[in-house]
Amino acid sequence: MAKYVVLGATGQTGAATTNALMERATVRVAVRSESKGAAWKERGAEVAIVEDVADVDALARAFEGMAGAYVLNPPDYSSDDMFARARQVASAIVEATRRARLPKMVALSSVGSHLSRGTGNILTTHILEEALKGLQTEVAVGFVRAAGFMENWQPLMSVAQEKGILPSFYTPLERAMPMVATADIGQACADGLMQEWQGTQVWELHGPQAVSPNQVAASFGKALNRDVQAVVVPASEWPAMLAQMGNSPAAVESYSEMMRAFNNGTLVFEEHGTKKINGKTTINEVVHSWADSNSH
Secondary structure (H helix, E strand, O other): OOEEEEEOOOOHHHHHHHHHHHOOOEEEEEEOOHHHHHHHHHOOOEEEEOOOOOOHHHHHHHHOOOOEEEEOOOOOOOOOOHHHHHHHHHHHHHHHHHHHOOOEEEEEEEOOOOOOOOOHHHHHHHHHHHHHHOOOOOOEEEEEEEOEEHHHHHHHHHHHHHHOEEEEOOOOOOOOEOEEOHHHHHHHHHHHHOOOOOOEEEEEEEOOOOEOHHHHHHHHHHHHOOOOEEEEOOHHHHHHHHHHOOOOHHHHHHHHHHHHHHHOOOOOOOOOOOEEEEOOOOHHHHHHHHHHHHHO
């Protein structure tokens, strides 16, 4: 049975990819510590310790003997320069891939990753794509460019419950945008790893349909059994809110740039030379699952 390695298996997309792969393949999870890998080990996964995703030696050991790898370049929101860190991680992944002679990889990317400027945090996935494209003669490289994560709304559950409002950085509130559930991201990444191809593939991953902030609020209302209204958070209030969440000043500016690019319509899918995939999970299903887990 083919064996695949998953980076970041304790994160949302890494966990979803591992779950989707474990039904069909042998999996090695790359995690920061033995304790973080314990639950996966119980379920039959191998565990590789990679304390720092920029550590070439640890990555190469994790990639050794694998049929493919799931990789990602998560923005470091506490860093003073998340893009320098992204370049460091991307080059480590490239070097480790060559060293381990890895034949195939699927990388988590994002809507807008084909753009080289003006996209804020999403530039981290552009950096990863550009670095990995250098491997395409040696390695089959697939990019899963995911729409906005439905799960990004989850922290607002308590606000919606208590105040009946859903604060939104996205505006206008009635505009539907591509959004996808992390379970569908994991499924798409696992499917990609188990396919055969040469060179580079780009899969642009949408949900079943585009969703507006107003529709997200309606889903919250249904799940919580109360009236919930989406409300715009003015751009002048973003810095204070983002700083409260533990973002560095540079990350606050970068996140704000990303949101402005979504709102002014420049941050969109490429749609040329790419393949469109639709996930199955609806915003209603995702929001209901949060409400259910909150009530237990």
